[in-house]
Amino acid sequence: MSGVQFTRRAAGFMAFAAASALALSACGPSATPQGSEGAGELSSEPVTLTMTWWGNDTRQANTQKIIDAFEKAHPNINIEPSYSDWAGYWDKLATETAANNTPDIIQMDALYLSTYADRGALLDLSSLGDALNTSDLPQAAVDSGKVGDSLYAVSAGLTAYSLVANTSIFQQAGVELPDDKTWTWKDFAEITKKISDSGAGKYYGASAYGFEDGALRMWARQNGDQLFDKDGKVVIKQETVKSWWDELKKLTETGSVAPASTTIEKQSGGLSESLSATNQAALGFWWNGQLTALSKASGQDLKLLRVPESSGGKYWYKPSMFWSASSRTQHKAEAALFLDFLVNSQEAADIQLTERGVPANEKIRTAITPKLSETDKAVVAFLDDLSGDVGEAEPVTPPGGSAIEALLKKYTEQVLFDQVSTDKAAEGFIKDLSSEIQN
């Protein structure tokens, strides 16, 4: 008799079946229709617009309120929201776009704007004509949403790079807040070292930079360098990038910033798990508009400081985020109506305040001032106070440049864990980023 009924053929078949179940699928290409002139007529039939954004819980709640207000004013329009955190957002948007399923209204970032615009995924908003009014925005803010001569995005707000300081940790450590208009990187190292020493592992002087492009752009500007030029080429010098990582390494070795392993663990958890949000770092590198969300998460008194050595035109205003529309939207008129509501209506601004950055629309900025909370006021004041020190805007990030985040993360981790010299990391980073842009 045959004991084990497991024949050669059966085993082979099963193995083949398993192997062929490999996911080899990819989505097919698709045509991109070009819009005609004007936004067209508003429909009286029920219309559904899909909308997507990234962000924290505060933003989610705010945006839902804005949607409710809009739907109340326009009962035949239904807004279908979807949202996620920053990291998952872009994978999802890319997949949806490839599947011809792009949301009608898209929250867009400067890192990705040209990537999507260049490839025909975004609607040229100037084709909407008067339906979307941009006349209350300063020209510089309008221009920041342009790629070439076409307007692909309208600025939702402005923001600037900053340090978020936890005043109670400063107090606990017995260290005075620095004069942020004059302080140097040397001061930064000394202050953070003192705080870390007093914290003995409970809290640190600062959380590490190195995982997003804001810090590198700032460092480049401080060293008379820049990341990208106007033609979209990577022009930053290897020496600049090397010195940036040298400084980070020094700060980590002296204990000024948290140990590498803590940094990396916290870094993957987003804003709400960051050392700043959990009150474990006296200083953290953030875009200033994030102050409100961070304060809510931390529950302690947080204050905005300028980055060391940043006076004299080193600063720049960054569009915190944009609103874009899909080039494939079936409802141009309604999309324009909603975009206009987001950017120009007092009602939306009253709900949102500075959560998406300080409104670029100057009328709106004045109108919301009396309603601002303490942290909102601090965000606006920080930006206004900078105006004398703001230099040239950053050139548009070229298509493919969004890869910079993943590359910075990879090389910063390798540097922090001593797997590569800062020199080699800088060389590799520039090489990799250049090749992503050429792709």
Next chain:
Amino acid sequence: MSALGELHSLTKREKGQPKVKVKHRHNKAAYLFLLPWFLGLGIITIGPMISSLILSFTKYNLLQAPKFIGFDNYIRMLSDESLHQSLGVTFLYVFVSVPVQLGMALALALLLDRGVRGLAFYRSVFYLPSLLGSSVAIAVLWKQVFGTEGLVNQFLAMFGIAGQGWISSPQTALGTLIILNVWTFGAPMVIFLAGLRQIPTMYYEAASTDGASKFRQFRTITLPLLTPIIFFNLVLQIIHAFQSFTQAFIVSGGSGGPAESTLFYTLYLYIRGFSNFDMGYASAMAWVLLLIIGAFTAINFWASKHWVFYDD
């Protein structure tokens, strides 16, 4: 008795019979019944496979029409350091986790096969991780368990050992994923159990009459008769391990970090395709993975001639 074995013997039996017409009529009915499966195979598997093969020879950024570039994607792989890193990580993962997992599965199957009371209960308990192992929830849990303030470090602290961030250190991150895979030993264990049940008891009776020790019985009866099962599990688990994705994706936050130490091949493929808009290259990577898995399976089958014993 497996359904395939039954089918096999059925067709053998029919060979001598001349009723060709009847056979054909049966075939038509069979194909009709199989139609939904064929449709699924065509639309969900073969179709996308062919389109991905075509895409692998193009530059395709997801948003614009693909451009034909010949073998460029495949040539680029030769100098892509992240790709080489991802191959290293994946091979290490496969070669460590699969043998350990199968060893564990076999050991527990032997233990349970000795007539433990409440066998069904234990079998279910041990099988449970296999159902959950590749889920997002477990990967999230893993991240917590091996975190700096996680369960593992709290346990170590009871003995005065200072732990570390296991997930956030490049030396140990892959190790935690290997442990996760080993933990899902339930599926091969159940198959081992079924195999053990099919070994006729008369062999053991004869052996113990001759005075063979338990170990001797295991080595000369159990193991040889179990080799087809071991082989089956080996092939399946290797393929399965090569395709691991979810665990690394969640645990590393989608980056394969820290410092690319958990950059599985499939994860890098995903990053290239969906984060870097490089779908042509990602398609080429998918086909190279198919070739790698195919090669491993072929080697396995070739080697099986020398150690797998078929009793049929």
